[in-house]
Amino acid sequence: MSAVQPPTARPIDFRDATLGTTVAVLRLVEPHLLADAMHKMLGGMPDFFSGEPAILDFAELAGEPERIDWAGLLSLMRRFQLQPVGVRNLAPELAAGARKAGLAVLDGIALGERGAKVPAAETPPQRPAAAPVPAPAPAAPPAAPVRAGTMIVERPLRSGQQVYARGADLVLLAGMSNGAEVIADGSIHCYGPLRGRAIAGAQGDTTARILSTNFGPEIVSIAGIYKTFENGIPAALAGKPAHVRLTGGDREHRLALEPLQLD
């Protein structure tokens, strides 16, 4: 073996790297109860986490469990494409079990954290598998400072395709067709026809907006307040530049659809 190695190469190198992880804050530890909850949250998007590393946080645990079914918990997380790598805020007598299960105990290590990561609440669960979208998966944004990214889709979005701009604004440069669906945690900007389902502010951002140069969606939604167009798009907006935002106070949000003045 050693003959193959160049004499100068060290067998191991250490490099500094920052890992973008998801923190899963568990309030229960029973795998079957968690499975139900996760299925409800992610049913429509089994690939939501796409293999992200995860840290299990037990700070908000309701009551002290006697034991934790680590094997069940880990296989559940993996089923939802999360890779548990460590635990924190775990009582010392339970931490031993975590170590045995191959998890690192990470108490006292500072993590740059962001807000809660919640999938779009109003996406209908269990939709038929959509064709994978060629758009790049949103790269993990830098841990700190918190800055919303932008996801740009350059090709037309076709019927059956779905894009989710997680924690970001979404810009569509070639429009979208009927039967396509776009979801953004921020705003949606569409340069071209907006014809499918457009869901902005998917995590509840009421300041998110939907803008299009050619308005004609099947459904628009901002922070869960949605509108369908059974009787057609208002003539003043159909095919024209338009703008959707939430108006009204905290309790009486309404969607306002307005023409958009371009030059």
Next chain:
Amino acid sequence: MTRVVVITSGKGGVGKTTTSAAFASGLALRGFKTCVIDFDVGLRNLDLIMGCERRVVYDFVNVINGEAKLTQALIKDKHCENLFVLPASQTRDKDALTEEGVEAVIKELEHMGFDYVVCDSPAGIERGAVLALTFADEAIVTTNPEVSSVRDSDRILGILQSKSRRAAEGREPVKEHLLVTRYSPKRVDDGEMLSYKDVQELLRVPLIGVIPESESVLHASNQGTPAIHLKGADVADAYTDVVARFLGEERPLRYVNYEKPGLIKRLFGGK
């Protein structure tokens, strides 16, 4: 370099096989060595349209399974010197096709010096249709001027973007062409049908041609003659234009405007 062209649509009955036969014949008439492959395993039709159904001995699935050589399965067209047909199997289903098998056949056609391989896709978005477009360099999306056909074409365009080899390998995307078929200018004029401009506006893909609705297509199919060979028929002219535009020539659109019949024609009948 062999170019692989898929004729696809999502929806059935829009004219994929008619177009595959006419388009492949048109390329061959221009002197290109062309092979047209029927991907509709289990619902084989291309051989009928090409008029070679009695000469099918071995088929695409036999070649993929190694039961026959490609040269044994290729059928030489009776109209064109440079055209060969690879028929589908009627007794199997689409699971008989494998990606490796299809790739091997296309590679071999490349070795044999074919200029164009035309893939006649089955309807739907399942295995057969996906395999037909997997290796495509260009796609002719066949669409009828009605909303369900447009929606299905849109879906297949999305699949083209995501499942083709070009997309998977991050190469230049498959070049898309829109072909509007079974077009009736009169019904468009009467507001019963979408115009080709509406279809193009909805799909946002460059238009390669408009094929008029014509009874002669049915006659041609029954006789096993690709529509491009019908002397003097509008369909044949329209397909000839499509092939010319595909090869980069400029041709104005024909047969897209409705001319009201004059007084004499109305008095004395005629079509």
